[in-house]
Amino acid sequence: MDEALENTLGALALALSDDIGASIQTSGFVQSEVEAIGHLGHAPEMTISDLSSAIALSHAATVRLVTRLEAKGLVSRSQSTLDARKVILKLTAQGEDLHETLLGRRQGRLRSALQVLSPQEKSQFSTLTNRILRAMLRDESHAFRVCRLCDRPVCASCPVEAEMVERSATSAE
Amino acid sequence: MDEALENTLGALALALSDDIGASIQTSGFVQSEVEAIGHLGHAPEMTISDLSSAIALSHAATVRLVTRLEAKGLVSRSQSTLDARKVILKLTAQGEDLHETLLGRRQGRLRSALQVLSPQEKSQFSTLTNRILRAMLRDESHAFRVCRLCDRPVCASCPVEAEMVERSATSAE
DNA sequence: CATTATGTATGCATAATGCATATATAATTG
C-alpha cells in the first residue's frame, strides 16, 4: 500500500523538521531569523527583497527582521554602489559564528538520524532522496528556498544545484 | 561523503514540510490549528492538557486555540464524567470534514513527491524510511507528536506504532 | 522631462503566544 509509505515519509519529514527546529530553538531565535541567517550565510550579498522572497515573508516583515538581526549584531546593512535603492545584507563575524553553530547542530541531528543505515543503505537512500528532491523543485526561486539551511561547502554535490544546472542546459538548447 | 546525504535529507525534509504547510495555508488556518485538528481527528477524546503536550504549546495558548476552534464550529468542549476538571475535546462533523480535507491534501503532496519512484524503489525506500523513523522516536509522547498528521486508517501498518509496541514488549520482559 | 516601476522603511492594527495568577476539582497525607 502506497498510503503507508506516504504516511511514513510525512511523519519522517515532520520529525526531522521538528528536530532541526528544536536544535536551534534553544538559542532564543525565531524561525524566520534562523532562516535568514541560513540564507545570508549561504549566499552573501543579498538584498532585503531577495531575502524576503527566499524566506517567504512580506517585505515589511523582512525589514523588521533585518532590523532585529542588525540590533543583535548578526547582520550588517550597507548601501549598494550600483543601485542606491538596494540594501546589501551581510553576516557579521558574530553572525557567521552563529551560522556555523546552527549548521553544526542541524547536521548533527541529520547525522544521528542516518546512523542506523549501513554504508550501502546510505548509498541506496541517497539515490532515492536525490531523485525525489530533484523532481520536487518547481523553479529557481523554489530551489533557492529549499536550500536555505544547507551546509555550503557541500553544495558542489548538491542535487538541487545539479537539477537546476541541468534544466537550464536543457532549456537553452 | 555523508555530508551530501545529510544535506539532501535535510533539504527534502524542509521541502516536504513546506509543501505540506502550503497545502493547508490556503484555507486560512494557523499551523497550531491544523495540528490540533490533526491530533483530534487521530485520537478522539483528548483533553486540553493532552493536546497541549501533543502540539508542544503552552497550556494557556492551547486553551485559546481550542476557544478559537470552538468558535469556528470545528471542535466541541464537554466535561469529563470521570474527572470534572477535564475538558473532553471532539471534532464536530464540520471539524471531521476539515480533517479529511487537510489529510487529503497532505497525502496528495506526498503521493506526488513519491511518484518518481518505481514500485521496487518505493519498497526499498519504505524499508529505509521506516528504519530511520523508528530509531528517531524518543518516547511515547514524542511518537504521538510525530504522528500528528497521519492518515488514521493506515495506522495499523505504521512503523511508529510498531516501534512503540515492540519497545513496550521488550521492556515488559 | 514626466511617468512608471522598484526597493526600502514606517504607522497601524491584528493575532498568536507566554507568564503569572485565579478557580475548581481530585488526590494525598496526617
Add this chain to the structure above:
DNA sequence: CAATTATATATGCATTATGCATACATAATG
C-alpha cells in the same frame, strides 16, 4: 475526616512577529 498538595482549566496582561497600507527615494522607461 480535615487539611494540604497536585492537577486541569481559564483569564489578565504584556510581548512580539506579522500583514496591509502608505510614504519616500532612486532607477528605468517613454
